[in-house]
Amino acid sequence: MNTKIGFIVGSLRKDSNNLKTAQTFAKLLPDGVEANFIEIGNLPFYNEDLEVPGKVPESWTNFRNEIQKMDGILFFTPEYNRSMPAVLKNALDVGSRPFGENQWDGKPAAVVSVAPRGIAGFGANHALRQSLVFLNMPVMQQPEAYIGNFDSLLNEDGTFVEDTKNFFKVIIDSYLDFFNKLTK
Numbered sequence: 361m362n363t364k365i366g367f368i369v370g371s372l373r374k375d376s377n378n379l380k381t382a383q384t385f386a387k388l389l390p391d392g393v394e395a396n397f398i399e400i401g402n403l404p405f406y407n408e409d410l411e412v413p414g415k416v417p418e419s420w421t422n423f424r425n426e427i428q429k430m431d432g433i434l435f436f437t438p439e440y441n442r443s444m445p446a447v448l449k450n451a452l453d454v455g456s457r458p459f460g461e462n463q464w465d466g467k468p469a470a471v472v473s474v475a476p477r478g479i480a481g482f483g484a485n486h487a488l489r490q491s492l493v494f495l496n497m498p499v500m501q502q503p504e505a506y507i508g509n510f511d512s513l514l515n516e517d518g519t520f521v522e523d524t525k526n527f528f529k530v531i532i533d534s535y536l537d538f539f540n541k542l543t544k
């Protein structure tokens with residue numbers, strides 16, 4: 361059976377650089393490992409008042425079920441005002457509840473931040489890691505994946521330059537090593 365990795369992209373933009381990066385990661389996965397892109401833009405803001413029978417939004421239930429099916433999670437995040445975007449934080453919150461049913465629990469994760477400039481989403485990357493501690497997700501520590509100066513990483517045809525693709529492969533291989541150590 362394939363290893364199922366949930367790909368969660370913290371940008372809703374159609375031409376998102378994070379989405380483009382995630383799609384390239386997905387193509388570089390080895391046989392036997394599949395990328396499952398999980399939608400987060402349709403989740404109503406978390407509100408505990410809705411956490412009662414008959415009121416739970418269907419999109420929350422579907423999202424929680426999707427996360428439950430995943431063996432591991434790769435996060436791709438832009439930086440918004442030195443933190444993660446609200447839509448991504450909301451997805452973490454929705455997946456973590458109701459109390460005692462944290463769907464993220466124990467799933468090996470890695471964080472990739474993607475940004476237009478040299479600071480490379482450092483603030484978002486670490487804000488996200490802070491929440492993942494409480495969600496009890498083991499997160500790959502090294503190598504770190506800060507993808508900065510985004511436009512300089514592309515060829516004229518919009519594909520990633522070879523060095524960058526090689527770096528993506530290093531991140532994937534390291535993550536799968538980390539994943540296998542924790543799960544096999």
Ligand code: FNR
Nearest residue numbers: 371373376377378379438439440441442475476481
């Ligand atoms: C940004 N952007 C941004 N960039 C950054 O490096 N640090 C930051 O703190 C912020 N803050 C910020 C706030 C808000 C509200 C927006 C909309 C944007 C710019 C951001 O990195 C840029 O728009 C990226 O292209 C977003 O990622 P995607 O959509 O290309 O994946």
